Amino acid sequence: MKIETFSSFKDANLHSKKEWFFSDTFIFYMRFIIPFLSLLIFFDIYNSILNIKKLKAIILIAIIFITYIFSDLLTAIIHCCYIDNSFSKKEYTVQDGHIIIDTKVGYASCHHIFPSNWKDISDITILTSGLSFFFIPILLIYFCIRNSIIKLLFYFTILFLIFAPIIHKYSHEKLHKRYVPFFIDVLLEYDIFLSPTKHQKHHIENNYNWAFLNGISDTIFNYFIDNLCYYFKKCPTEESVKNVKKFVQENNNDNIVNIKFIGDIEGVIKCKLYDNLIIKPI
Ligand SMILES: [Zn+2]
Numbered sequence: 001m002k003i004e005t006f007s008s009f010k011d012a013n014l015h016s017k018k019e020w021f022f023s024d025t026f027i028f029y030m031r032f033i034i035p036f037l038s039l040l041i042f043f044d045i046y047n048s049i050l051n052i053k054k055l056k057a058i059i060l061i062a063i064i065f066i067t068y069i070f071s072d073l074l075t076a077i078i079h080c081c082y083i084d085n086s087f088s089k090k091e092y093t094v095q096d097g098h099i100i101i102d103t104k105v106g107y108a109s110c111h112h113i114f115p116s117n118w119k120d121i122s123d124i125t126i127l128t129s130g131l132s133f134f135f136i137p138i139l140l141i142y143f144c145i146r147n148s149i150i151k152l153l154f155y156f157t158i159l160f161l162i163f164a165p166i167i168h169k170y171s172h173e174k175l176h177k178r179y180v181p182f183f184i185d186v187l188l189e190y191d192i193f194l195s196p197t198k199h200q201k202h203h204i205e206n207n208y209n210w211a212f213l214n215g216i217s218d219t220i221f222n223y224f225i226d227n228l229c230y231y232f233k234k235c236p237t238e239e240s241v242k243n244v245k246k247f248v249q250e251n252n253n254d255n256i257v258n259i260k261f262i263g264d265i266e267g268v269i270k271c272k273l274y275d276n277l278i279i280k281p282i
């Protein structure tokens with residue numbers, strides 16, 4: 001049987017009222033402020049590195065390595081608990097045979113139904129949104145933290161977290177052999193950041209392997225969630241997939257599911273449940 005997943009909202013002729021979680025107007029104005037914030041970060045990072053007197057190179061490599069792993073683990077926790085809502089008990093409303101999904105994060109909504117949806121969000125919006133989100137923490141680090149090593153630990157963690165959605169976006173783009181900027185392509189090619197085939201596993205299973213900076217923390221985080229599932233019967237399932245499965249089980253309607261999007265995106269799609277995947281009904 002030929003199976004075909006959806007690509008992005010725009011490819012399905014659905015359009016969002018905003019690109020990501022901030023309004024487009026807010027992002028437009030923040031674009032004038034963000035260059036100054038970026039200068040402030042890089043100036044402070046440069047000064048903090050200069051302030052390390054002994055074993056500068058070793059300390060710097062250690063800071064980058066620690067924050068690289070820690071940020072990856074944070075992406076796994078955020079992805080599992082707050083993006084896929086893996087432990088949510090939320091039941092979607094069904095109206096006139098349609099499952100209703102409220103979209104709140106623009107084109108980033110319903111990533112497990114539209115796995116290539118990040119291609120509809122520009123890199124500049126991702127970076128501006130990330131830096132806007134961390135605007136106040138960055139100012140607090142700049143003005144309140146005196147210790148150079150602690151400053152660098154915070155800055156690198158934040159920078160990796162801002163960079164992670166871009167890596168995730170291009171991991172999907174590379175998998176489908178679409179355009180990837182040269183610098184990111186090299187990082188993905190040598191598995192320094194998220195391997196496209198490794199991340200594909202997360203989408204096919206709709207579960208586990210949540211980390212999306214490089215996936216290095218997956219083993220430990222998967223092990224933790226596995227034990228939580230085994231001993232406490234709290235097992236993860238991506239929220240939309242769980243609801244579509246439940247709908248199919250209760251309605252027994254040849255696996256065909258109508259989904260109505262409300263909120264940022266308004267429109268209807270017809271899809272089909274195939275194992276754990278939500279695919280086009282062909
Ligand atoms: Zn996911």
Ligand SMILES: [Zn+2]
Pocket residue numbers: 111115168172199203
């Ligand atoms: Zn993905």
